[in-house]
Amino acid sequence: MIKSGGLSTCITSKGTSSNGSSHIGVCHSDKTEYPFYYSIQQDTTSTRSCVSQNNSVSLTNFDSGIEKEKLLLSNDSPLNRQLYATKSSIHPITLSTSSYTSNHIQYPSLASQPISNENHLNLIYENILQSLPEHTDLRYFAVSILNNKGCRLEIPNTGVTLIIPEDAVLLDDDHLIFIALINIENQMPMLNNGQTRLSPVILIGPSEITLLKPAVLSFEHTAVLESSWKLNLMFSDDIFNWKTILTYGQENISTPVYLQFNNQQQAFILFESMGAYALIGESVSKHHHASKYIQMVSFFNRSSTTTETNSNEIISTLRLRFLDATTDALERCLTEEFALQNYLCDQPKQFILHDYEDQICINVDLELSSTSRINIGYKEISLKTFWSTRFDRSCFIFIIPNLQLDNEHSTTTFIDHLAMHIDVYQPTILDSALHTRLCVNTHNFLHNSGYNSSSIRQRQPTKSTKEISKLPSLIRQKLCVVLDPPNSLGNDWRMFANNLLGINYLQYFATKSSPTEHLLTLWEARQESLVNMINVLNQIGRSDAASIILQH
Known part of the structure; x- marks a missing residue:
């Protein structure tokens, strides 16, 4: 039996594997902590744990002595310290035009933007900081100068972008506009039974800005659109009172926004009101089930502790995090885990979760050889945990036993090179199961953070401002x-709308003074090809419009 002292008290699980063996010893910590931790112990009875005939395996028992980990709080950043100092001080602050940098994270800066009236913008910036919801994490916050030329604003590594078109505001002086991601439970839309959140919660402000024409907000979502969804776009002007402003497919002439999806898990909203937006979904009925994309991110940690005999014991753990398959969720996860000095094992693994009355099963086997494995953990989780709750705040920890492989000539330790097989599945829908093999070279753990995170932080390459078609x-x-x-x-x-952007619902644009203008703003937000626009215009018999572009 593998002991896991220091994590929490063990609670017996009544889960049963497919071969009939029971799995005991699921440990969890107080769920008021952040995040939730589950330590999953070895299944010593499973027949999946097998050993080749020529080798013997010894399991080293130990008391792990793992202390409860503390996440790096968002208000440790310099900009957050400025925010909280501002909120608690009656004296005005001066907006620094240099970037704040902490742990390779760049915080909002106006240094790269021409500032005509810095004192005026300092005051606006101070008011913005004062007005932000409590505990806003400024790593997921961006601010830009706004005038009648419009602006483009994005939060790095989140997939969230805002475009304000030209002449959308009437301002005598430069102003500031911001976007921020909301991640506090009581500031998000409350979910009814069966509902799930499909996008980040995005706040746009300040509230005193009035738009004369629609802006475009783009973000990533997790809905498998081919499945049976009822999709609602939620809005709040104070982050506490939420209402549905659009049900996808049921729009009418009074619908105040336009929502469009592309085939790359992106959504686009044309809107005219400052406030918070979020995409919520649920299955159409009990007989027509919705599905969403989830990603699993695996981390490795190794530490040492002193046993009762004053000898050092090495403790290795596999940490599994399950998140919405969006860039912003991944960025939060990486930031948290790297702050805890955990090693990223591999790129995120994506799978599909179905809204079906089923459990989610997680099984981890440690590979001993090409023909043998030993089970180090199994867990069954209710669908509701993954569907309707903040499951991204959970971390499933598997304690890896210290194994030694004995043969006639030598004893080899497995601590330097580990291979693990992970299975995540819903028992009645095995087609969507995730099966993956992780290889961890623990020597690298001492020298870097593991798998190259820069290659996965942005799911879709971000174009520079010069590369964006405008x-x-x-x-x-x-x-x-x-x-x-x-x-x-x-x-x-x-x-033009149908062939270029795939728009079938035209009423929203028909109510505008210039439908084409808003189509072009949406086209810009989608970062579509200018060559493709010219081809579409020629295909629909509008070479006159195509020549306007070509002549310039």
């Missing part, structure tokens, strides 16, 4: 002149 205002105006008027052939803005 039409000059003069060309936009000319395209609006020729495409806005309806014609008998129908190859006006309506066919």
Whole structure:
């Protein structure tokens, strides 16, 4: 039996494996802590634990003495210290135009932006900091100067971008606009039974900004759109009172926003009101089930403790984190785990979770050879834990036993090189199961943070401002002149919308003074190809519009 002292008191699990063996010793800590920790002990009775005939395996028992870990709190950042100092002080602060950097995270800065009236913007910035919801993590916050030229704003490594088009605001002086991710439970939409959150909760402000034309907010979501979803876009102007402003597929002429999805798990909202937005979903019915994308991220940790005999005992643990399959969720996870000096084993592994009355099973086997494994943990979790709760705050910890492989000539330790097989599945829907093999070279643990995180932090490569297709205002105006008027052939803005952006619901755009202008703003947010736009215009018989682009 593997002991795991220092984590928590063990609670017996009544789970049973497919071969009938019981799995005991699931430990969990006080769920008021952050995050939740589950220590899953070895299944010593499973017939899956096997040993080749020529080798013997010894399990080293130990008291782990693992202390409860503390996450790096968001208010440790310099910018957050400025925020809380501002909130507690009656004296005005000066906005620094240099970047704040902590643990390779760059915090909001205005240094790269031309500032015509710094004192004026300092005051606005101070007011923004004062108005942010309590415990806002400024690592997931971005601010930009806003004027009648519009702006483009994004939170790095989150997939969240905001585009304010030209002449969308009437401002005599430069102003500031911000976007922030909300991650505090009581500031998010409350979920009813069967509902799940499918996107980050995004706050846009300040509230005093009035938009004269729609802006575009883009973000990632986790819905498998081919499954049976009822999708609701939620809105709040104070982050506490949420309401549904759009049900996808049930839009009408009074719907205040437009929501579109592409085939890369991205969503786009055209909106005109400052506030907080979130995408919520649920299955259409009990007989038509929805599905969503989940990602598993694995980490390794090794530490040592002193036993009762004053000898050092090495403790190795596998940490499994399950998150929404979005870049912002992954970024939070990596930041938290690296702050705890844990080693990233591999790139995130994605699988599909179905809203079906089933449990989620997690099984981990330690590979002894090409023909033998030993089980080091098994856990069954209710669907509700993954579907309706903040499961991203959970960490499942598997204690890896100290194994020694004995043969006639030598004794080999497994501590320097580990291979583990992980299975995550719903028993009645095995087609979507996740099966993966992890290889951990623990020598690397001493020298780096593991798998190259820079290659996975941005799921889709971010284009620089110069690379993003953006039409000059003069060309936009000319395209609006020729495409806005309806014609008998129908190859006006309506066919342009359908062929270029796949838009079938046209009422939202039909209510605007210039439908083409808002289509071009959406096209810019989607970072579509200018060549593709020219081809579409030619295909629908509007070479006159295509020539406007080519002549410039």
